[in-house]
Amino acid sequence: MNRERLKGHLDLLLLSVLAAGPAHGYAVISALRQRSAGTFDLPEGTVYPALHRLEDTGLLSSSWAAVDGRRRRVYSLTSKGATALAAEQGEWRRFARGVQAVTGGLVTAGGTA
């Protein structure tokens, strides 16, 4: 998938993954790749600034944990993040339905042309 297009929806994707529970960056990115069956495959290191930005805006919170002698930052969805996620999901569904309605028609027309 086009990376620039994916970046436009990255916030929604990250919030959706973290809606399942707190997770560190590696787990979030792995879940993103697995749940999209490899469609969403950004350079992993570029996802962290997005997580930091979501934390800056209060949609995520994070704290340090120690694992195998290393420090690990674990992210959680805040209540503000949950509200924003619900709104984003609703908007996305409306958008996807609209796109599907239009492009689905085009494909059908193209296929029958």
Add this chain to the structure above:
Amino acid sequence: MTGTGDLVENYLDQLYVGLRGSPRQGRRILAEAEDHLREGVADGVAAGLTEREAQEQAISSFGSVRAVVRAHDRRLRTVPGLAVLADVAMSGWRLGSIGLLAVGASGLVAAVMNLAFGRSFVGTASGAALPLAACRHWFSNWPGAHSCAQAYLLESSSDAVSLRVFTGLIGLTLLGGYHLARRSGWSRGVLPDAFAPTIGMSLFGAAGLGLLALSLSHVSVLGPLTTGPGSYLSGAVVALAMAAVFAVQVQRTLLRHARR
């Protein structure tokens, strides 16, 4: 594996060199990158790759140092205004507390000057008649004084110590509160490292030079009352010392950034 043969270590070294922003942001980015890469290597080895192959794969998936640095730079350029305001307020809190603490320190310097050079060096001498009611008050505090002017001199030189030390205690309390707030995460670490030290250096430097000029000018700023040079000099000594401390901090910060 560590050292020059460890690709992850080499990658993190390059990332460290390329990163900008505050030390706290840098440490966090590096810690997260290392945790991510080490976990990726462990997964690769568990999947049957050699250590080196797993390292190469983990680094490749993480992205080039340039791409990662650029992504963090983009985020740092779009810092929320509230975070900037919070950090400016925190810097003001810190510098204000240090300023009050410096006033307290100048009170201690004034106390030393009182002992070393006599009360007239710090206290205020009067060239005119003083109000009777005020004289009675000063005499009650300084019963051994030979005249109202001497009682006032003793009172003012003593006030220069006690009132300033009291102000310093308020500064110390505020500084403690600042550190508690900082530990609680009130500071977002979005301002340049040299921000507060530069302002501190400028303000304390200007205050120090101004007080030094007053102490040398012998100009009375209180009409017929003549304040001893030690009153200003005690403040100038502390303010210039604080300016020097901040100047060292600025220099260290600039050198650290220059080495990157």
